[in-house]
Amino acid sequence: MYRSCMVARAALSELRARLRAQPGGALALAEHDPRATFGWRKEDGIAHTAAQLERLGDLQERLWAEGRRAVLIVLQGIDASGKDGTIRRVMSAFNPQGCTVSSFKVPTPEELAHDFLWRIHRRVPGKGEIGIFNRSHYEDVLVVRVKGLVPAPVWRARYRQIRDFEQLLSETGTTILKFFLHLSPDEQRERFQERYDNPRKRWKFSLGDLEERARWDEYMRAFEDALAKTSTDSAPWYVIPADRNWFRDLAVSTILAETLTEIDPQFPEPADLPVDLMIK
Numbered sequence: 001m002y003r004s005c006m007v008a009r010a011a012l013s014e015l016r017a018r019l020r021a022q023p024g025g026a027l028a029l030a031e032h033d034p035r036a037t038f039g040w041r042k043e044d045g046i047a048h049t050a051a052q053l054e055r056l057g058d059l060q061e062r063l064w065a066e067g068r069r070a071v072l073i074v075l076q077g078i079d080a081s082g083k084d085g086t087i088r089r090v091m092s093a094f095n096p097q098g099c100t101v102s103s104f105k106v107p108t109p110e111e112l113a114h115d116f117l118w119r120i121h122r123r124v125p126g127k128g129e130i131g132i133f134n135r136s137h138y139e140d141v142l143v144v145r146v147k148g149l150v151p152a153p154v155w156r157a158r159y160r161q162i163r164d165f166e167q168l169l170s171e172t173g174t175t176i177l178k179f180f181l182h183l184s185p186d187e188q189r190e191r192f193q194e195r196y197d198n199p200r201k202r203w204k205f206s207l208g209d210l211e212e213r214a215r216w217d218e219y220m221r222a223f224e225d226a227l228a229k230t231s232t233d234s235a236p237w238y239v240i241p242a243d244r245n246w247f248r249d250l251a252v253s254t255i256l257a258e259t260l261t262e263i264d265p266q267f268p269e270p271a272d273l274p275v276d277l278m279i280k
Contacts, residue, residue, distance in 0.1 A: 011040075012048065012254045019238045019251060021180075021231040027224050029239070034184040036241040045250040049090075052253035056093035059257065060130060062265040064098040067128035069263060070174045073256070074133045076142070076226075077181030078219060079209050080191040081242050083134050086181065089245075090253045094130055103134040116140045116158065117165055124169060137162060141226050146218045159229040170234035177259055178235060179252055180227055181242035185216055 015038055021027055037045070063069065073091075075083045087101060102123040111119045117137055125131030141162070145155045166176055192213070195205040212219070231237035238255055242248045 012052075013258060015040075015251060016238075016255050016258050019240060019255070021227050021237040021239055023232050023236070025228065027228040027231075027239075029182060029220055029224055032182055032239050032241070034182045034187065034241050035243040037244065037247050040247060040250065042244075042246050045246050049246070049250045049253050052250070052257045053090070053093040055257040056090075056253065056260065057095070059260040059263075059265065060094045060098060062267055063130070063260065063263070064095070064128045065267050066265040067268075068173065069265065070125040070127055071130045071260065071263075072125055072133070072169065072174050072176045073130065074136045074138070074176065074178040075181065076136065076138050076178070076223070077242060078183055078188060078216070078223075079212055080188050080195070081181035081183040082245060082248055083181060085245060086179070086248060086252055087132060087134060089249050090256070091132055093253070098128060099130045099132065100125060101132045101134060104136055104139060117161065121165075124174065127173065137165070138226055138230075142219065142222045145222050146215055159226070162230050163232060163235075166230070166232070166235040175259065175263055176235040177255060178231075178237045179255075180223060180237055180239050181248065182239050183242045185213075187243040188213065 018038065040048075063071065075086060077083055091099065091101070100123070104119065107116075107119065120133075120137040123131065123133070141155050141158050144150055145152075169176060192205060192209060195201040227237045227239070238251070240248055240251045
């Protein structure tokens with residue numbers, strides 16, 4: 001039993017390394033299989049995900065009690081890639097008291113009156129907290145680029161500005177993990193059809209989704225550039241195969257648990273109270 005646990009732990013650590021986008025290198029999404037499982041079977045993956053969620057619950061409690069550091073989780077991906085599902089299934093391990101979820105939609109007039117990172121910085125988690133971005137500041141080098149909402153020199157400069165911003169967060173106590181949920185066009189088509197066919201899910205579907213789908217290649221190029229130019233040692237990107245929900249959950253929960261274990265948050269030392277105190 002001990003040996004099998006050690007083998008599983010080694011396999012999970014290897015998975016984390018294989019999914020990481022290396023800083024400073026080019027990235028071709030065509031070389032990453034959205035249906036990959038790296039040898040994991042579904043039943044084993046589900047069991048190990050459950051174990052990771054238990055670890056995450058304990059680690060978050062320690063992070064919250066310690067109150068010295070924060071964790072920021074960034075989720076990006078094409079429509080229907082599973083951002084909401086990842087939050088619902090993996091982030092359920094966290095106590096909502098110390099966890100916030102922020103979604104960034106079309107900027108308001110007030111937000112447009114400031115720099116593009118203004119609204120982002122306001123939602124960064126505080127010490128002891130875990131913050132989840134369901135879409136993020138990366139929309140300003142993705143949809144903004146594809147739709148031509150600002151001139152090219154403006155969005156190109158944002159890669160450097162994002163790196164500097166994330167470096168600031170890292171140096172001041174925030175651990176950043178960024179997950180790109182890599183979906184295939186065939187799987188997206190099936191998920192769109194399911195949304196349309198299911199009355200309980202049809203509210204998620206709009207004709208605008210099809211317009212965005214027609215720009216698939218443009219979005220993939222934008223994602224490739226964003227990941228390649230902003231995956232750093234202090235704020236790494238992970239390319240998560242997202243066609244199979246169970247593997248997506250295994251990968252994300254494993255990377256989170258391994259990273260939080262390295263942070264190693266600790267409960268504060270007990271207060272200096274009489275050892276024989278009886279509370280009446």
